[in-house]
Amino acid sequence: MKQEIVTIHSFEHLTPEILELTFVSDYLSSKAKPGQFINIRVDSNYPLLRRPFSIFNVEENKISIVFNVIGTGTKLLARKKIGDTIDVVGPCGNDFLAFVDGSFDTAIFVAGGIGVAPFTFFTKKLPAEKQLVTYLGGRHSDLIVEKGLRNIKVATDDGSRGFHGTVLDLIKSDLSKNKYGTMRFFLCGPTRMMKAVADFAKENGVSCYASLECDMACGIGLCQGCNIEMTGGEKKYKLVCKEGTIFETQSVKI
Amino acid sequence: MIQESFKLGTVEFKNRILVASGTFGYGDEVPDLVDIAKLGGIMTKSLSMKPRDGNPNPRIAETASGMLNSIGLANIGVHKFIAEKLPVLRRHDTRIIANIAASSVEEYCNVLELLDAQEGVHGFEINVSCPNVKEGGLSFGTDVKLVSLITKELRRRTTKPLIIKLTPNVTHISEFARACESEGADAVSVINTVIGMAVNINKRMPKIATTTGGLSGPAIKPIALAKVYETVNAVKIPVIGVGGIVSWEDAVEFFIVGASMVQIGTANFINPSTGVSVAEGVKHYCEQQGCNDIGQLVKSLQTNKTISVVDSWL
Numbered sequence: 001m002k003q004e005i006v007t008i009h010s011f012e013h014l015t016p017e018i019l020e021l022t023f024v025s026d027y028l029s030s031k032a033k034p035g036q037f038i039n040i041r042v043d044s045n046y047p048l049l050r051r052p053f054s055i056f057n058v059e060e061n062k063i064s065i066v067f068n069v070i071g072t073g074t075k076l077l078a079r080k081k082i083g084d085t086i087d088v089v090g091p092c093g094n095d096f097l098a099f100v101d102g103s104f105d106t107a108i109f110v111a112g113g114i115g116v117a118p119f120t121f122f123t124k125k126l127p128a129e130k131q132l133v134t135y136l137g138g139r140h141s142d143l144i145v146e147k148g149l150r151n152i153k154v155a156t157d158d159g160s161r162g163f164h165g166t167v168l169d170l171i172k173s174d175l176s177k178n179k180y181g182t183m184r185f186f187l188c189g190p191t192r193m194m195k196a197v198a199d200f201a202k203e204n205g206v207s208c209y210a211s212l213e214c215d216m217a218c219g220i221g222l223c224q225g226c227n228i229e230m231t232g233g234e235k236k237y238k239l240v241c242k243e244g245t246i247f248e249t250q251s252v253k254i
Numbered sequence: 255m256i257q258e259s260f261k262l263g264t265v266e267f268k269n270r271i272l273v274a275s276g277t278f279g280y281g282d283e284v285p286d287l288v289d290i291a292k293l294g295g296i297m298t299k300s301l302s303m304k305p306r307d308g309n310p311n312p313r314i315a316e317t318a319s320g321m322l323n324s325i326g327l328a329n330i331g332v333h334k335f336i337a338e339k340l341p342v343l344r345r346h347d348t349r350i351i352a353n354i355a356a357s358s359v360e361e362y363c364n365v366l367e368l369l370d371a372q373e374g375v376h377g378f379e380i381n382v383s384c385p386n387v388k389e390g391g392l393s394f395g396t397d398v399k400l401v402s403l404i405t406k407e408l409r410r411r412t413t414k415p416l417i418i419k420l421t422p423n424v425t426h427i428s429e430f431a432r433a434c435e436s437e438g439a440d441a442v443s444v445i446n447t448v449i450g451m452a453v454n455i456n457k458r459m460p461k462i463a464t465t466t467g468g469l470s471g472p473a474i475k476p477i478a479l480a481k482v483y484e485t486v487n488a489v490k491i492p493v494i495g496v497g498g499i500v501s502w503e504d505a506v507e508f509f510i511v512g513a514s515m516v517q518i519g520t521a522n523f524i525n526p527s528t529g530v531s532v533a534e535g536v537k538h539y540c541e542q543q544g545c546n547d548i549g550q551l552v553k554s555l556q557t558n559k560t561i562s563v564v565d566s567w568l
Contacts, residue, residue, distance in 0.1 A: 001286050003525070041524060045500065048471055049316050050524060089287070217314050217321055218523035221283045223276075224299075224325045225314035236307040237328070242283075 001220065002027055003089045008082055009062055017142040018114065019078060020056060022064040023086065028055075029063045031091050034122035035211055035246050038065065038090030039219035042076045049217050050089065051077075052241070054117035054188070057124070057148060066117050066145060092219050093245045096122050096186060099209045105181030106131040108206075110167060110197050112189020113143045118211055119188065120148035133180060137167025137193065168196050185209065191254060198249035208249040214240040229253040256540045257547035258533070260294070260515060262492060263415035263440040265376050267294040267349050267515070270548055271505065271533040274496050274519035275300055275353035275379060275419070276325065278526075280339040281346060287526040292533060295349035297517065298335070300381050301369070302354070303361050305331035315452045315461035320473030320498075321520060322450050324464040327355050327381075332365045336372055344374025351417065355381040359400075363407050370412045377414045380404065383421030383446040395421040395446070398433050405437035417494065419443040420485075422474075427481050428488035435489045443494040443517065445481045448474050471520040472498045479511050486512030486553060500528060502535020509536070512553040 006023040014020050028038065032055050039050040051073040053065035067074045080086065096118065100107070107130050109119045116136060126132060134152045138144045141161035146152055154162030155170035163170040167189075185201045187194045187210040194210045201208035214226040221242035228240050231251055238244065238252075258269040275297040281290060290296070308328025315322045330339070335352075343350050352369045356362040362380065369375045382404060383395030394400045401418065408416055418434040420427055422445040431442045447468025452461040460466075478497025485493050495513030499505050500521040508516045521528040540548055 003287055003527070045319070045472065047316060048319055048520075048524065049321065215312060215314055215316070217316075217323070217520075218526075220287075220526070222279050222526065223314065223323070223523050224308065224328050225323060227308065227311050227313060227328070229311065237311075 001090060001092065003087065004028070005085050005087055008080055008084050008086065010082060014066060014145045014147055015142045017068045018066055018145055019068070020064050020066050020147070021077065021080070022062050023088075024061055025063055025088070026061045028088070028090055029058045029061045032058055032063060032121075033091065033095035033097055034125050035096035035118045036091040036093050037219070037245065038063075038088045039092055039216070040065075040077070041087040042073045047072050047076075050219060052092070052216055052219050054211070055091065055121055056117050057120050066114065068114055068143070089219060093241060094243070096209070096211075096246060097125060099184070099186075099246065099248075100127060100130070103182070104130075104184040104207065106133060106183045108171075108180070108183050108185045109134040109149075110137070110171065110185060110187045110189070110193075111135070112137045112167060112193040113139065115187075115189030115193075115211075116145045116149075117188065119186075122186070123149055131180060133174075135167050135171055135174075137170070137189065166196070167193060168200060171197065171200070187211070187249070194249070195254045198254060202250060209246055210249050210254065211245045212240050212247060212252070212254070213245070216241050255546070256537050257549070258537060260549070262417075262515070263377070264413065265349060265415050269294040269533050270509075270515040271529050271536070272297055272351070272494070272515060272517045273522055273529050274517040275381065277519045277522040280335065281343045281350075282339065284526045289527070289530055291347040292530045293348050294515065294533070295351050295376070296343070296346075297351045297353050297379050298339075298343075299329050300327050300353045300355035301329055301332045301335050301365060302327060302356055303332055303365050305329065305334065310463040312462050315467075317450070317452055317469065318473060320469050320471030322452055322462055322467040322469055323447070324462045324467035326464070329355075332368050336368065340372060340374055349376040350374055351377045351379050351415070353379045353381055353419070359404055359407055362404055363411060366408050366411055370414065375414070377417065377440075378408070378412060379417040379419050379443060380408060381419050381446070383419055383423075395430075396424050398430055401430050402433040402437050405434050405439050409438035415440045417441045417443055419446055421446045422477060422481050423449050426484070428484045431485045431489045431493070435491045439491060441492040441494055441514070442485065442489070443496055444485050445474070445478050445497050448477055470498070472500055474498045475504060479507060482508060482513050483511050483555075499532065500524075502532045502539060505532045505536050506539055506551065509548065509551040510553075510555050512555070514549075514552055
């Protein structure tokens with residue numbers, strides 16, 4: 001893990017609402033694994049704390065994140081220009097590949113809205129022998145990002161694209177028609193969506209891992225601010241930033 | 255050559271810049287990010303006799319130029335600290351000050367005695383002032399008799415530097431500093447976090463699980479400076495300034511007001527190496543000012559005004 005000042009290489013609108021910000025870093029692009037995040041200081045002292053972003057993609061010495069403008073941090077980030085510098089710490093957290101083993105045939109990616117962020121890089125790094133199905137959910141079509149994903153099935157709440165309904169309804173409908181062998185779910189998105197899909201996975205005896213989100217002050221385990229309650233085991237809480245962000249969903253109280 | 259070192263009690267610190275308890279873990283989270291040997295010392299995460307889980311989530315909320323926290327002294331307990339963390343910590347070329355938090359006078363004494371016997375523990379900072387944990391109806395930090403008693407009992411048990419960390423959530427912090435001084439403390443740390451609150455207006459709920467928590471960061475620096483000012487005019491023992499320092503300029507303000515040492519807290523969450531850059535910046539400032547000892551800055555505040563806060567108390 002390092003702290004670096006990096007230079008912005010490009011901005012791209014992936015949808016009218018979602019931006020991809022690409023910057024150059026030899027270190028991060030060589031170290032980063034899918035599911036890890038970087039912690040960005042968007043401006044000098046306001047907002048005070050860094051903002052965590054999943055690593056969206058890595059190409060050669062370039063690394064990117066995606067975001068939509070929802071608060072002070074993302075508003076300031078969206079105003080940056082090509083050539084501007086940003087201060088990043090990373091790569092932080094555990095990674096999805098640690099949970100890829102021989103015990104399943106098909107990886108089921110389930111992304112809600114901007115929760116698509118880690119799956120593009122994960123798609124790239126998923127071992128070739130694994131089959132893959134990607135379910136994307138969003139409130140409307142402008143929140144659906146497909147870049148770099150494979151075997152995509154889309155659900156929108158307003159029906160503006162793909163299946164009209166929740167991503168869980170789409171999964172249920174699809175799995176009633178198609179068989180994918182032994183599956184493992186990987187989730188990232190709004191808490192309510194992840195909880196619903198994790199419950200469905202549990203009911204159906206499918207293993208399930210989720211990348212959780214939590215307000216963080218430091219992102220590296222110093223502040224102990226981002227605790228998640230465990231359902232059992234030795235510790236009552238774990239830290240989302242350091243012991244996650246990816247957890248087996250039955251081990252945590254989402 | 256600028257004299258950067260400072261002697262507190264029997265222990266020499268290479269410089270006057272420390273990292274605050276609870277903002278630097280046990281020193282093992284940041285080896286790649288910080289040159290720890292350039293820090294004067296590390297105040298460890300608060301240690302209690304038994305491990306503590308800490309408070310439920312959410313524990314933190316960002317506020318204007320600051321953050322609220324309610325971690326609840328989550329820690330691994332003193333035994334695990336000695337077995338697992340101290341062997342790594344003591345390899346660093348810096349001073350290790352064990353911060354102790356407890357829910358009884360007896361627990362403070364027992365934890366201190368365990369740590370006092372350890373090589374590599376150079377001193378103690380006593381947290382009598384965590385705003386987020388209250389047990390048995392006791393709130394040590396706001397009861398001057400209890401602060402006196404704790405100081406007295408701990409002083410009997412160690413010859414290493416004994417520092418009491420005081421809360422600003424009292425009417426006159428100088429009263430507490432005097433009690434610590436008269437019971438033999440080597441220094442006081444001023445201040446711990448300020449009680450604060452933030453509300454999520456969509457849910458009409460507090461932003462942190464414990465409703466109120468401790469406010470830290472640049473937002474509290476003016477409060478911390480005023481409390482240091484009050485304290486240095488009331489006691490002769492060194493005062494360690496802490497609260498909202500993010501830059502060397504901030505640290506210099508504390509020295510001018512009268513702090514003998516300073517601690518970097520919340521800034522570590524944003525830049526874990528803040529302490530190193532503050533130490534360099536302070537040294538450079540001294541050179542420019544023609545000082546040959548950082549001690550020459552301490553209590554160098556130029557004022558001919560009456561000292562209102564302290565006057566009203568004295």
